Amino acid sequence: MAMMAKMRSLAPAFIITVGAIFVLFMVMSDSNVMQALGGRSNNVGSVNGVNISYQEFSKAIEQQLQLAKQQGQEISEDQMDQFREQVWDSYVQQKLVDQEIKKLGITVSDQEVEDLLFGDNPPQELTRQFTDSTGRFNRSAYVQALKDKRNAAILVQVKDGMKQQMIQRKLQSMLMASVVLNEDQMQTSYKDQTINYNFEYAFVDANIIPDNQVSVNDQDLKTYYEKHQEKYRVKASRKVDFVLFATTPSGEDSAAVKKEITNVYQTIKNDTSNFKSLVEQHSMQPYSKDTIPFTQLTGEAATSLANSSAGALTEPLASQEGYVIYKISSIIPGTSEVAHAEHILINQFGDSAQNYAEAMKVYNELVNGGNFEKIAKEKSGDKGSAVQGGDLGWFSKGRMVPEFENAVFSGSVGQVLKPIKTQFGYHIIKVLAKTTDKKFVVERIISPVKASLNTRDNAQNNAKDFGYVAANKGGLEAEAKIMNYSVHQSASFLKDAQYIPGLGVNKRLIEWAFDNKVGKVNEEPFRVQGGYAIIKVNEVVNDGIEPFEKVKDQIKPFVLKAKKMEKAILIANDVKSKINGNLKNAPMVNNKVAYDTTGQFTLAGQNIPKIGRDFVVMDNIKKLSLNSISEPIKGLRGYYIIRMIGRTNFDKNQYDAQRQSLIGGTYQQKMQMFFQEWIKALKKNADIVDKRYMFFGQ
Numbered sequence: 001m002a003m004m005a006k007m008r009s010l011a012p013a014f015i016i017t018v019g020a021i022f023v024l025f026m027v028m029s030d031s032n033v034m035q036a037l038g039g040r041s042n043n044v045g046s047v048n049g050v051n052i053s054y055q056e057f058s059k060a061i062e063q064q065l066q067l068a069k070q071q072g073q074e075i076s077e078d079q080m081d082q083f084r085e086q087v088w089d090s091y092v093q094q095k096l097v098d099q100e101i102k103k104l105g106i107t108v109s110d111q112e113v114e115d116l117l118f119g120d121n122p123p124q125e126l127t128r129q130f131t132d133s134t135g136r137f138n139r140s141a142y143v144q145a146l147k148d149k150r151n152a153a154i155l156v157q158v159k160d161g162m163k164q165q166m167i168q169r170k171l172q173s174m175l176m177a178s179v180v181l182n183e184d185q186m187q188t189s190y191k192d193q194t195i196n197y198n199f200e201y202a203f204v205d206a207n208i209i210p211d212n213q214v215s216v217n218d219q220d221l222k223t224y225y226e227k228h229q230e231k232y233r234v235k236a237s238r239k240v241d242f243v244l245f246a247t248t249p250s251g252e253d254s255a256a257v258k259k260e261i262t263n264v265y266q267t268i269k270n271d272t273s274n275f276k277s278l279v280e281q282h283s284m285q286p287y288s289k290d291t292i293p294f295t296q297l298t299g300e301a302a303t304s305l306a307n308s309s310a311g312a313l314t315e316p317l318a319s320q321e322g323y324v325i326y327k328i329s330s331i332i333p334g335t336s337e338v339a340h341a342e343h344i345l346i347n348q349f350g351d352s353a354q355n356y357a358e359a360m361k362v363y364n365e366l367v368n369g370g371n372f373e374k375i376a377k378e379k380s381g382d383k384g385s386a387v388q389g390g391d392l393g394w395f396s397k398g399r400m401v402p403e404f405e406n407a408v409f410s411g412s413v414g415q416v417l418k419p420i421k422t423q424f425g426y427h428i429i430k431v432l433a434k435t436t437d438k439k440f441v442v443e444r445i446i447s448p449v450k451a452s453l454n455t456r457d458n459a460q461n462n463a464k465d466f467g468y469v470a471a472n473k474g475g476l477e478a479e480a481k482i483m484n485y486s487v488h489q490s491a492s493f494l495k496d497a498q499y500i501p502g503l504g505v506n507k508r509l510i511e512w513a514f515d516n517k518v519g520k521v522n523e524e525p526f527r528v529q530g531g532y533a534i535i536k537v538n539e540v541v542n543d544g545i546e547p548f549e550k551v552k553d554q555i556k557p558f559v560l561k562a563k564k565m566e567k568a569i570l571i572a573n574d575v576k577s578k579i580n581g582n583l584k585n586a587p588m589v590n591n592k593v594a595y596d597t598t599g600q601f602t603l604a605g606q607n608i609p610k611i612g613r614d615f616v617v618m619d620n621i622k623k624l625s626l627n628s629i630s631e632p633i634k635g636l637r638g639y640y641i642i643r644m645i646g647r648t649n650f651d652k653n654q655y656d657a658q659r660q661s662l663i664g665g666t667y668q669q670k671m672q673m674f675f676q677e678w679i680k681a682l683k684k685n686a687d688i689v690d691k692r693y694m695f696f697g698q
Contacts (some may be wrong), residue, residue: 013436045088046689047095054695061087072286077450078247081189081527082505084696097680101171108166113159118164123162156652159633175678181671186666190655192603197621198646202579202586204572205638206564214563221555224562225548232546232554237492238513239539241476242503243485246462246531247451253450261316261323268325272313275327277444282444284322289329295338295394301326302340302394306435312535314535322448326440334437336397339408341432342372342390345382359419359426366416372430381425390430404429409648463525463532471523476536489538504529508693513537526698527552566632572632572639581629583643600646611635 012249043051064087067073075083116122122142132143145151264282272278279287297305300317304327308314314326346359362379366372373389380386397405404427407420411431419426451459470479480487491501495514499505509526516537525532575593579585586593598609607613614635624630624644632639655662 004698005349005654044690045092045691046687046696047092048099048143048687050095050099052091054096057088057091057692060091064090078458078530081529081696083504084692085507086408088692092686092688094685095677096235096679096686097171098118100682101167104171104174106170106174108163108170110159112166113162116162117159118143119308120530123165126158130545138275145446146409156681174673176671178672179667181670182644183669184204186659186662187655189649189666190658190662191650194602194648194654195650196600196602196646196648197597197644198600199624199642199644200595201582201643202566202572202575202583202641203590203594203596204575204590204632204639204640205594206561206568207637208592209564209567211560214567215561216556216563220559221552222548224555224559225551228558230666232551234541234544234546235492235494236514236535236543237539237541238510239492239540240490240509241487241536242490242533243463243466243476243480243487243526244471244528245459245466245529247456247459248530249449249451250455253452253455257447257449258316258318261325261445264447265313265316265325272327277313279443279445279537282447283669284448285444285446286548287443289443291332292442294334294435294440295396296440297440297463303433305440306433316447324447325445327443329443332439332441334439335432336437338394338396338437339407339434340394341392341429342376342388342410342430343382343385343392343404344372344376344380344390345425346379346419346428347381352421356419358383359428363416363419363428366428366430372416396448409434438574448655460525460532463534466478467523467525467534468477469519469534470534475519476521476534492539492541500528506698507534508698509535512698524698565638569632569634569637572641576641578634583629583641586641598643611640 032239042054044057045052046056053250061084064083065075076203117126127137127142130138132138146155172369183627187555241636261282268278268282272461276287294302294306297319298660301319301324304314304317305328308326308328308444310328310330312326312328314324316323316325325536344362346355346362349355349358362370366373373391376390377386380390383392385392399405400408400443401422401424403420403422407417407429408431411417411429413431413433415431417431419428419431421427462602465477466483466485470476473479477487479485488502490503493500493510493513495510497510500509503509504528506528509528510523511527513535516541518537522534525534533596571590571593575586575589578589584595586595596610600613601607606615606618611617614637615641617633617635620630620633621642621644624642626644626647628643630640630642
């Protein structure tokens with residue numbers, strides 16, 4: 001039975017690891033074409049005419065969800081659209097590779113599998129199960145396990161996995177034959193990493209030439225435009241306006257979660273002897289015992305734990321994670337003071353005197369009973385804290401500017417302090433509490449607050465209602481104004497974009513935007529990051545060259561720089577002719593010329609000290625002779641006159657000794673680049689049909 005257990009244990013291990021050598025080309029079995037369902041195609045798409053059924057794709061999603069869960073990742077509802085997108089891209093890629101393998105006629109026979117399984121060098125994924133701590137392989141036990149009839153079903157899985165791995169290796173070998181290593185490139189890379197350079201230089205910066213010494217006319221601009229038209233080529237792009245109907249948790253969702261966890265608290269508050277078991281029963285996150293610095297606690301949790309003792313169990317507290325019941329295992333004392341404060345910043349009234357007068361006015365209002373939180377929301381210039389009623393949370397010394405910090409840590413708790421001036425303006429501060437920077441060792445029952453199905457349905461229904469009137473009646477902006485909805489605008493995006501700024505991942509939305517004209521409003525909501533959106537096409541840009549008049553102002557700086565470079569070379573030539581072979585004389589010849597040395601460096605980082613990443617200069621220094629002064633070299637910002645004062649030699653013997661390891665690294669890098677380009681070409685030339693929106697929504 002021990003032998004059979006070992007055989008059973010090796011099968012999943014082998015199946016998991018077979019793709020490690022060539023994960024990119026994991027092969028998946030063909031799927032059957034499903035029949036139509038309810039009068040509609042049951043296919044979510046196709047790859048080069050081979051259909052992908054809804055069931056097939058759903059199974060792939062479920063498998064990936066399970067894999068993510070095994071790795072400790074929970075995919076939330078808000079992440080599902082992006083997750084499906086990733087699975088789809090991976091699945092399509094696997095289908096393309098599968099088709100390419102068939103096209104290339106790559107196969108592995110059963111005999112080849114048998115030869116590998118029982119040969120001199122069986123797969124390590126199998127032999128390690130029969131290798132002891134000294135590294136000795138027990139072949140007889142291995143063969144016995146393989147031939148044991150009780151392991152027949154498992155052996156079928158193992159052989160299938162081996163066959164797929166061998167197919168992948170054959171594909172890899174075939175592709176590897178296309179990758180050629182260039183000896184000159186390897187030597188150049190080695191030289192860049194090992195040869196040290198050191199040179200002195202005189203630099204004529206073109207930017208020192210005043211603009212008024214250079215004239216640029218329209219003909220200069222047109223000449224540059226005609227010569228560099230490719231620079232002003234634009235790809236087709238779109239912009240959209242949108243109204244977002246967010247699927248954020250409602251007040252009712254929050255109240256329901258709080259009620260549920262409060263019931264848990266009432267049940268367990270008198271018996272926490274086995275808190276780990278309680279966490280496993282009631283928490284949405286796995287059990288852990290964590291040490292949390294006090295300053296990392298926020299809201300109710302910080303306030304409650306500040307006054308708690310070791311062994312205490314808190315009532316449910318609102319936190320960034322949701323509602324949390326804390327059990328405090330222990331408290332690690334702190335030595336530094338921390339404070340909790342709120343403030344109102346006044347910096348909106350011009351000069352300092354006006355700001356101070358307004359700050360004193362706000363201070364007097366607070367001293368006479370004004371509500372701090374309300375006034376902060378209305379008048380504070382710190383918009384980030386204003387929405388929180390001026391609350392800054394807990395902070396330690398060193399977190400705030402000195403004037404603010406001194407006022408807080410010397411002020412009394414509960415007191416509204418007179419306006420304090422800092423570089424940001426005038427602050428009216430109220431110190432809420434102080435304590436030390438202790439740490440809490442806690443166990444937690446966590447109930448996240450998520451949008452309920454009802455909340456999501458409401459958001460979708462509201463989006464549908466708005467989409468109907470916006471598309472068929474008054475238009476997006478007019479209807480949004482009537483209903484008091486905010487209209488947002490996306491940044492420009494291309495047709496092959498993976499992500500739309502402000503909206504997230506939605507290829508169907510991108511297709512729709514490119515299929516419609518300016519002003520078109522979609523009636524059916526698109527599901528986007530954070531909710532549902534009604535979209536209007538705001539801008540259509542087609543492939544082509546930008547008109548001269550549109551880019552005229554963009555061209556001027558380039559022409560201006562080119563003309564300055566013409567003047568810079570004249571200065572550089574004049575300086576070189578007068579320095580008498582000594583670059584240190586350059587600033588004396590012309591005080592606008594800079595002199596410096598680089599110190600020792602290599603080109604491995606593609607960066608020259610004090611000069612930066614200038615590839616023209618890098619190429620030229622490789623050709624310079626020691627101690628000779630170069631002709632002016634045109635760099636990115638001006639002209640350099642260089643004298644090489646130090647350079648180590650290329651060590652051919654050392655290169656030959658390291659050549660094999662260099663080949664491995666260079667080859668691996670080129671292989672990865674080749675694979676990426678190979679996959680990219682497969683996708684570009686493939687006929688990929690995506691109809692997932694029919695099943696999973698837009």
